[in-house]
Amino acid sequence: MSIQVKQQEIIDEFAIYDDWMDKYEYIIELGKSVPTLSPELKTTERLIEGCQSNVWLATDIKDGKMQFSADSDAIITKGIIGLLIHVYNNESPAAILQAELFFINEIGLAEHLSPTRANGLLSMVKRMKTEALQSLAQ
Amino acid sequence: MAPVPFSVSAIRELFPALRQKVYGKQLIYFDNGATSQKPQVVLDTLQQYYALENANIHRGVHYLSQQATSAYEAARRNIQQYIGAKAPEEIIFTKGTTDSINLVAFSFGERLKPGDEILISAMEPHSNIVPWQLLCERKGCILRVIPISKKGELDLQAFEQMLNERTKILAITHISNTLGTINPVKELISKAHQVGAKVLLDGAQSIQHLSIDVQDLNCDFYTFSGHKVFGPTGIGILYGKEALLDSMPPYQGGGDMIAKVTFERSTYNMLPLKFEAGTPHIAGAIGLGSAISFLQGLDMQAAAAHELELTKYAQGILDTFEGLHIIGEAKHKTSVVSFTIDGMHPFDIGTLLDKQGIAVRTGHHCTQPLMDFYQIPGTVRASFAFYNTKEEIDIFVAALERSMQILGA
Ligand SMILES: Cc1ncc(COP(=O)(O)O)c(C=O)c1O
Numbered sequence: 001m002s003i004q005v006k007q008q009e010i011i012d013e014f015a016i017y018d019d020w021m022d023k024y025e026y027i028i029e030l031g032k033s034v035p036t037l038s039p040e041l042k043t044t045e046r047l048i049e050g051c052q053s054n055v056w057l058a059t060d061i062k063d064g065k066m067q068f069s070a071d072s073d074a075i076i077t078k079g080i081i082g083l084l085i086h087v088y089n090n091e092s093p094a095a096i097l098q099a100e101l102f103f104i105n106e107i108g109l110a111e112h113l114s115p116t117r118a119n120g121l122l123s124m125v126k127r128m129k130t131e132a133l134q135s136l137a138q
Numbered sequence: 139m140a141p142v143p144f145s146v147s148a149i150r151e152l153f154p155a156l157r158q159k160v161y162g163k164q165l166i167y168f169d170n171g172a173t174s175q176k177p178q179v180v181l182d183t184l185q186q187y188y189a190l191e192n193a194n195i196h197r198g199v200h201y202l203s204q205q206a207t208s209a210y211e212a213a214r215r216n217i218q219q220y221i222g223a224k225a226p227e228e229i230i231f232t233k234g235t236t237d238s239i240n241l242v243a244f245s246f247g248e249r250l251k252p253g254d255e256i257l258i259s260a261m262e263p264h265s266n267i268v269p270w271q272l273l274c275e276r277k278g279c280i281l282r283v284i285p286i287s288k289k290g291e292l293d294l295q296a297f298e299q300m301l302n303e304r305t306k307i308l309a310i311t312h313i314s315n316t317l318g319t320i321n322p323v324k325e326l327i328s329k330a331h332q333v334g335a336k337v338l339l340d341g342a343q344s345i346q347h348l349s350i351d352v353q354d355l356n357c358d359f360y361t362f363s364g365h366k367v368f369g370p371t372g373i374g375i376l377y378g379k380e381a382l383l384d385s386m387p388p389y390q391g392g393g394d395m396i397a398k399v400t401f402e403r404s405t406y407n408m409l410p411l412k413f414e415a416g417t418p419h420i421a422g423a424i425g426l427g428s429a430i431s432f433l434q435g436l437d438m439q440a441a442a443a444h445e446l447e448l449t450k451y452a453q454g455i456l457d458t459f460e461g462l463h464i465i466g467e468a469k470h471k472t473s474v475v476s477f478t479i480d481g482m483h484p485f486d487i488g489t490l491l492d493k494q495g496i497a498v499r500t501g502h503h504c505t506q507p508l509m510d511f512y513q514i515p516g517t518v519r520a521s522f523a524f525y526n527t528k529e530e531i532d533i534f535v536a537a538l539e540r541s542m543q544i545l546g547a
Contacts, residue, residue, distance in 0.1 A: 020161055020493040021490070021540070024490060024493060025544050028486075051501055052485040052488075052500065052501050053483060053485045054515075073483055073515060074485040075483065075486050075545060076489050076490075
């Protein structure tokens, strides 16, 4: 499934919620279902410090496809991480670099990826792309 | 003019920002520690200034310039009287608390020598830590930190032991922004003076809650920000005793702060202009003067009592929540309720409260070392102003319960 299609699926899924609290309840459930990173993977190199919440990002590549796993100390941040990982995982580095990330905006969560939010998510997306770029160079 | 009797509903009418909805919910503004909302009269003053009185000050012979200069200097005198300073020369307009502290650290700091000690406390915000660290790097001074108890009170015994003849300045927050603790500043000031140290009081959180008399306190410097006291952003005050300010070198160079300039050498203007280089924030100063006049028209004692009642009411309810810990339980505190909840991140709670129309602050509140002391990543902080109500607290409590349900389920 392409990054485009995966994003559209998320948008459709969120279309049923018109209440903010329902939307967040869904994100929180998602956050709880994202597997936690094991403590030995939570190194300082993988840490993305935000003012509000911290994120850890671990990257792998299998058969030319990126495999991200990530964690956060805040559950809403982690829920959004779950969505981002779903969109980017099992995709080639080239596809990740080319794709436009539009679902966050569409489902009304743009604020979480704004520089002022400082929850680590914006830096995480940047780092995911950097990692994709680096694996292309290898 | 006798103050009008205190009425929350009447006061709320004066603050347009409180009337709005966010996400379709009535806004509940509990982030007054970060900044306060502005009364209509301050907004009108700003509008009036830019619409009709705008001119550069201290420079023009023309009518508008003289009007603007008078209004700017009238604001200075108003603030001088409000905090009980001896003379308008002791009131310097700055950008805010942070700017005021940097001015003192830079200018007063010029006289410090290697090995001299600067005393701060464990509850200081970054703005009262970093300027002193920079000074220590420049001058080889030593920064010492007065410890606090878990309740959030200064360790006064440790304080006395740390004072010595090398202590050159005690820079301390009057009221903690994160904990609400009101420090026993009169005692601190007189003890610091006994060893010959000067004292800077960070009044960013005290000017809007207590009546301040700098002569009675006997502090050497007092700082505050306009935006936390119902005035505009970008303007603040440094009060300093006149003789002390007079003995300090200029901080920044430029127009207004000079008496005479030649390429060989310039001489400096007298106080207070010596410390106000360049065109100042004229509108901000006049706006701040108007905010102070607004406060003078209120019964501040009744307002403070109301804030304290709100705090007690909120704390009383929150105390019954399982797993909720109030951070900052000093005997003397202002209207700040900071808390953590077991297993729940402050960011998650803050995000869910926001979506229910409630503005609180989450995170480390620019007091990272203090968070390290409590070994927490941050807190949720509700900080009340006199325009807040018990009904708002009830809605906040219900919203918090709902958030905890969602997060805990
Ligand atoms: C106690 C205290 N000091 C200093 C500051 C910094 O004030 P400003 O950002 O207006 O310079 C704050 C604001 O958060 C504060 O609460």
